[in-house]
Amino acid sequence: MRESRGAQNDKIQMSSLSIKNLHVSIGDKEIIRGLTLDVPKGQVHAIMGPNGSGKSTLSKAIGGHPDYTVTAGEVLLDGENILGLEPDARARKGLFLAFQYPMEIPGVSNANFLRAALNARQTEGEEVEATEFYAQMYAEMDKLEMSRSFTARSVNEGFSGGEKKRNEILQMAMLKPAYAVLDETDSGLDIDALRIVSAGVNALRGPQLGVLLITHYQRLLDYIVPDVVHVMVEGRIVRSGSKELALELEERGYDFIKDELGEPALA
């Protein structure tokens, strides 16, 4: 019995983004304090939490940002610990981060950037075929209602907040990750942009993709309906449940969870 349960756990980890007892610091300050989470392929998990709970730190740490120090724990991608890898190696293994604040890259066109990113995934000396690449990119851009002019514009330069977020989803659609962490993808979006971006993410849902959706507001979850909702407070998951949990949070605010946890958790 015991053995078979262990084998079952292993099986889940073999096709999941699995975070175990993660501790992350910025400088001397510990932000993530023993976080455990498992996002199986094919599912969408949402993390909700108040400002300052460590949500964005979690996404940066998973991605391997050099300013975030992992002091303990593991991040397993299909069973392999990726914490020792450079950010680009993690990406090539199938991890994608949709940034809350996508960076501008002056002088580098969207099309060239995407091609460079795709070429980085090819075996040495191989390159993606241009005609196929453009056909695929145009198809994805149409879904996101992006004008063709975006291919020649510099990456995110002069884009509106909504355009930047659409561009993140375009990159995700083209790079076809196994696991995507979407960091506050809804922030700064008006209702139309939110609808388009959500439709873009929903179109990518399927058995080959696991999604970790980080958000502050329940609103996004009306559009991208999660399989599981986690509540993060003070760098830990304090509650997990179905999508109804998000509605409860919306109604009662984060304070009810903090109250339930009592003062010690806030210390």
Place this chain on the structure above:
Amino acid sequence: MSTETVSQIDIDRTRGDFSYPESHTFDAGTGLTKDTIDYISKVKGEAEWIREFRHRALEVFKSKPMPTHWASKDLENIIFENIRYYLANGQKPTRSWDEVPEDVKRTFERLGIPEQERKFLAGVEAQFDSEAVYSNIKAAVGEQGVIFCGSTEGLREHPEIFRKWFGKVIPTGDNKFSALNSAVFSGGSFIYVPPGVKVKHPLQAYFRINAENFGQFERTLIIADEGSEVMYMEGCTAPKFETATLHSAVVELVAMKGAKIQYVTVQNWSANVFNLVTKRAIAHEEAEVKWIDCNIGSRLTMKYPGVILKGRKARGEVISIALASDGQHQDTGAKMIHAADETTSNIVSKSISVGTGRATYRGLVHIPKHLKGCKNNTECDALLINSTARTDTYPAITVRGTGNSSQHEASVSQISAEQIFYMQQRGLTEAQAMSLSVNGFVNDLVRQFPMEYSVELKRLIDLEMEGSVG
């Protein structure tokens, strides 16, 4: 800073970093005296007026102090007594690659020159140390009356055109290094384009230093007669030697009424070359001169291409890219001297400093009070890759009079850790991310380069960026 303490970036220069053993028939020896000049003049079989011109220049060179009151103190590390001023084999440049001596031919073949000539050039000149070894122009271009040869040959065969302009755009005493060049010059290109002739394909010269402790002092003169057009491109390489090598050229351009000259340089000197070059053009009425200048490599480059806008409605432009890697100093810029009404000038300079590299921009724009309708636009942008890199900007813009205008924009930016992380998160390695960012920074300028050169430039930037991350 002494020779020993300069750290040099060890990047792959496989295409340029090789040399064959030297065996020169003519060697002026080490050091610079009156005898050196007499030797060069005799070997070249020059007219007396040239020999006298050289001797006067030597006096000017000796009398002028090093410009270290404004320029880099590193200039003091040039030991003029240790340099060899003339190395050649006494051969006339051939018109066919087959007749070029085997070791020299191998050099240029490795650099891909004959292949480029077949593909897209209207003519090629190849200089090996002091003299041109090959010089050819496509028959159709020659038949239009275009002259393209080495300057040694030009002085001998076409003195009536050469002498009229020689030393007129850049006088001997312009600066210490133009004086040095005037004393010991050898090689370089001579081009004359007759009135109304538009040379469709570029003419290219390739300058190669093969010998150690050597000074290359080419002298180029291009004359585009009324209404003519020409594009000239030059490439430069040298192998990596233990000791410093000196390259000090003088380039004079004359654009007659309505003529257009484009002068493109892509240099990739090895990290111990002192590259001290004076380049200037005169643009007559409605003429256009455009310098496209790309400086990669060298230990210290000092180069400020200029245009004297002498005729009404003349137009001058300098587009420059400089990349200073570890231990290198790119001190570059532009000079625009407005000397007639309604003249316009445009300067766009972009520099990248990596590691302990340093990029300096110096721009001189002069519009005097009595002129009307003159315009200048200056943009200079610097990109710093690391916190140890350095950039300085020294604009000197004088605009007087009421009907003239100048516009100046400058920016300094740094590739941020966030930007690199973003790109790495998409799967690019750190070096690829840097390289893409740098290429993006210069992208709008590179698009003005001829296709073959923009590809080469991108390749050089990729190599430099690979070398800059651990």
